Amino acid sequence: MAEYTKDEIKNIEKKWQDEWERSQLYHVEIDPTKPKYYVLDMFPYPSGAGLHVGHPLGYIASDIVARYKRLKGFNVLHPMGFDSFGLPAEQYAIQTGQHPAVTTAKNIETYKRQLRQIGFSFDWAREVQTSDPDFYKWTQWIFMQLFNAWYNKDIGEGGAAESIDTLIQMFEQNGNQKVNAVCDEDAISFTATEWKACDEKGKENILQKYRIAYLSETMVNWCAALGTVLSNDEVKDGVSERGGHPVERLKMWQWSMRISAYAERLLKGLNTIDWPEPVKEMQRNWIGKSVGCELDFKVADFDETIKVFTTRIDTIYGVTFMVLAPEHELVNKITTEAQREEVEKYIDVAKNRSERERMSEVKRVSGIFTGAYVINPFNNERVPIWIADYVLAGYGTGAVMAVPSSDTRDYAFAKHFSLSIIDVLEGSNSDITKDNFDPKSGTMINSGSLNGMLWSDAIEKALDKVEELGIGKRKINYRIRDAIFGRQRYWGEPFPVYYKDGLPHLVDEDDLPITLPEIDEYKPTESGEPPLARAKGWSYNHKGAAHPFELTTMPGWAGSSWYWFRYMDPKNEDAFCSKEAESYWQDVDLYIGGSEHATGHLLYSRFWCKALKDLGFVKEEEPFKKMINQGHIQGVSAFAYGFGVGVKVENPEAITQAIKSGAKLLKKHIIPKQSFDRAVKGEYDSLVKKIIDARLADLGAYGLQVSLNKELTTFLPFNIDVDFVNPTTNELDISEFEKSHRYFGLGIDEIVLDENNKYICGREVEKMSKSKYNIVNPDDIVSNYGADTLRMYEMFLGPLELSKPWNTNGIDGVYKFLRKFWNLFHDSTGTFIVSDAEATKEELKALHKTIRKVEDDISKFSFNTSVSEFMICVNELMALKCNKQSILEPLVVVLSPYAPHITEELWEKLGHSNSVHFATFPKFEEKYLIESSFEYPISINGKVRAKMNFALDMPNDDIEKLVVASEIVQKWSEGKEPKKVIVVPGRIVNVVL
């Protein structure tokens, strides 16, 4: 038996997976004689649901590239690991008491088993797990380096991080007068003498304002339901990304990372890397650079100035009012007595509006006049000062010069409070009586010395004037905030930090790793302290005294911000990565993963990489040279439609008795979709009416006087496990469903069938997720069709970057292809046969066409088209009945990145003693593709009129072709001389008569 049947596939795939593991085939070591290639997948979080068909999509693509590059002679680093710290394991631990390490280890086992059976060429000897103390030892170590570093803007082009010792030295010599650092806004200036006069605590408080990893009292996103703070990218629309719990703003002492220091380098670096444009764009927006100026407006009748930030200084003659954030420090001082009461009332209301309310009421205009005025320094006009909550205290200076003629928010505000509007731009085909102006075009009017200038030139001119008047300077603002680095959780890296006299200190390097202590419960304590406070006797012994450890842990992104370096040298106990390994493997050549990490992981990783470079630990400025985002495979959810009849009981005193005798007040039904849809609109059809009547009659029988209560009547669609639903007819398998946990969990009492005695589910495309019960597990596909079919099918589905719903409609086509390919080598009895006859030109052509196309497609990551090309090739060879070794052998090699198991088996049958892994990718030869003659259409005035043959031996020269073409056309067009003959080499000829 040697047919490519389902049983045989299992044997073949198992045989080769065992063999690869036995021989450690995909293990790599540094090899200076070969060029390196580093292909990396974003490592998964090992969730309890196991791998679903969406996961392997990117892994298959990267595996194809890895295998292809190996055949091309590269030394390929292709590792896999697990981002194993995370919230779900911790929440599971809180519920069940199971240690997160245990759940995590179990989940990793499942993931590895599933990954193994798809036949990836990962070097498992290099596996990393972020929750492994041998790994997080180095996460802690890197934290220590960042704690001991500050950002010196005077080094190199954009500044760089360096050791905190150099800063201390500078303080001792000159105080902070000459220090040009990125630091907290509230850092005050001091002299060397003042520095020396500080005690240890005073010095440390100053240093915290400079360290890259630092402790500060900041506004954080506090999520009470999760009992922890969240970073900005973990908050979506005012609720937590995981779980959707409300998030509030609180001031807390927190560890942060000074990523803002790297804003400019993070922005500039984007131009040097080959990433998808949307991701770059997201990072640019997140960094949010705006170039403009800061300038002072004098407050009339006060000895005060108000500093504003603007990017449109050219529109300064259009300023008709000024707006302060409610929290602005001068509000209290400048408010006139007449306005004071109202202003205070407004500020009070604004304070109590939560972040979420403010977001949902974006369009609401509110504000209050302070009674004070500022003087416009360009024309000395008096401009009223208002307060409004659309101005944010945290961005820029918390004050805005409002130009209603070129800013929509200012415009809405001016209209609402009937403030004046002065147009300063002309020719921008806009209309300031309406909200449709375009401030980025036109020339200046009503603008004194700026009149007649283009708006962009006017900016430069006005900037010069601001600096000349000494009222302000050019300034660049960034939106990016420092990243909060601490979490009030158990399942994360502990900080290598202890406290002595209330000051944070680093532990000795020799004492790393600081491992997670055992605790009896994983919840925060009753007093609201993080779970680590439960650890008994957990303290740091230093010079004979015990000191408390930091109780928060690092966030989920800590381990993933440097893990690609660890793969280079995963077992090293003396360094996170040896110099030798780092200088050989350098950076990631190809990174594949989802775009959802654009403003999280991908930004933090670039930040840490730059910091590590500044501190001299690595050489590369950017970690991921090229990236592609794989699209998500969406799940097709199945829905059933719940219906609960609400009743009004007229004699409540009878309820207790009724329940005792077995009445059930609430019953949950599942009803057909049509009835449900109508019922939601308030049209109860006969089926629904029947259920209602039956309910009322049923309860009536227990002595209750009941009537229908429409308000308590509920209609609710809910997800059904897709495994219980027929994929083509959408029919629910009721007997299977009734046995499931889901059925009992929902507490369904009755399933009402439709007129055909079936229950047909509704369908919707959604994200594939456990909570939507729409996960398709690759195990079933692998056991039905084999891993090679799964791999090729996932590639065949469409372009890698595209999101698409999972369906198995075309999977038979791919399976048939593999069988046909197999059958090329076998006769009808299943005997392996190849011929050693010489290949014909036609056969060589089929082969070389495929080689070229596949190479081309892999370099463009267009795997779907190369799968098509394989199918075409095999169809051609089948038609030619070609089973010649000289054709099939190279074809096996070309196919092997896509379908490694079947090709490995055939390779062995072809008589090779080693793996196809060691083969060389066949060289493409153009000579076989050149046709003996080409037929080109000739069009005359745009219409195809004739076909023309070009002979192969004709000189490849335009003029020659032109002569031939014009001769033919002349003959054809009844002697008319063509006006113009257009010849594109190797393409189309067109003639204008």
Next chain:
RNA sequence: GCCUUGGUGGUGGAAUUGGUAGACACGCAGGACUUAAAAUCCUGUGGUCAGAAAUGGCCGUGCGGGUUCAAGUCCCGCCCGAGGUACCA
């Protein structure tokens, strides 16, 4: 609103970047093999009009214009979907 992407048969999707649109696959229809079914193989398959047929004409890449001998591809103006983001001055 803004930014980024897309829009091609019944379906997933091709189209060498301006050169015969619809490759390849699914589905569907017809045929062969079979007692029958499954499996397999062959043929057809964008729409429409003419023809008994081979075949030929016209229309067709979200909509409306434009550039060009030639537009799915380039330019201008709209419509719709997906993802991101939002009082960032």
